[in-house]
Amino acid sequence: MGSSSPTFSLPPQRAVFAGLLFDMDGTIIDSTSAVEKHWHTIGEELGEDPNVILQTSHGRRSIDVLKLLRPEKATWEYVKHMEGQLPLKYGSDAVEIPGARSLLDSIRGANVPWAIVTSGTMPLVSGWLDVLKLPHPEHLVVAEDVENGKPDPTCYIMGREKLGLQSDAEVLVLEDSPAGIKAGKAAGCKVVGVVTSHTVEQIVDARPDWIIKDLDSLKMVGNSNRGVELEFLNALNVK
Structure with a gap:
């Protein structure tokens, strides 16, 4: 450059x-602020470091993130429910x-x-x-x-x-x-x-x-x- x-x-x-x-x-x-809060909540629920999640999650599908961290959670049923809560809980962010x-x-x-x-x-x-x-x-x-x-x-x-x-x-x-x-x-x-x-x-x-x-x-x-x-x-x- x-x-x-x-x-x-x-x-x-x-x-x-x-x-x-x-x-x-x-x-x-x-929705950066909302997503950060969301992944902190999910990380705590899954016992994973949310900061590690956030380093690789932007622009990637949640299901692909979960496949690496918690394969048993990498289902569309779980991901759609999880993501559906994000605008409801953090819409003001x-x-x-x-x-x-x-x-x-x-x-x-x-x-x-x-x-x-x-x-x-x-x-x-x-x-x-x-x-x-x-x-x-x-x-x-x-x-x-x-x-x-x-x-x-x-x-x-x-x-x-x-x-x-x-x-x-x-x-x-x-x-x-x-x-x-x-x-x-x-x-x-x-x-x-x-x-x-x-x-x-x-x-x-x-x-x-x-x-x-x-x-x-x-x-x-x-x-x-x-x-x-x-x-x-x-x-x-x-x-």
């Missing part, structure tokens, strides 16, 4: 996409990522194809969207839909298919984690990385197509039969 610090200073760039695939936590909402609501309102108003593709379960996703009064997408890909979580690209391939888009369609994945960025790229999508949960260096190393601070730097500027036109503002300059 050179000797100088990277800056979010690139001039505006525009691109057209046939559809958008959003990660959830760290991309649409920030979550906030939307800056710009998320505005962007979602814009694309919904223009009937842009979009979906949420997340490592969370259905109870977790629907719970957070309800608590924060954010729109529910017509299409969802959740943890229990795929055999392997991110960075496996299956979830994003499935998301593109749910939008009815072919593999050659220009689709944008919006992600905050290196595993998710790698999954989107491996699925053949363009990817924008948001620096909300990981360091700039970690996001750069994952090699997304654009890097922005948050969704305030992404605006819808047009919509036509070619697709939705987005403008990337103040993207990261790593040179």
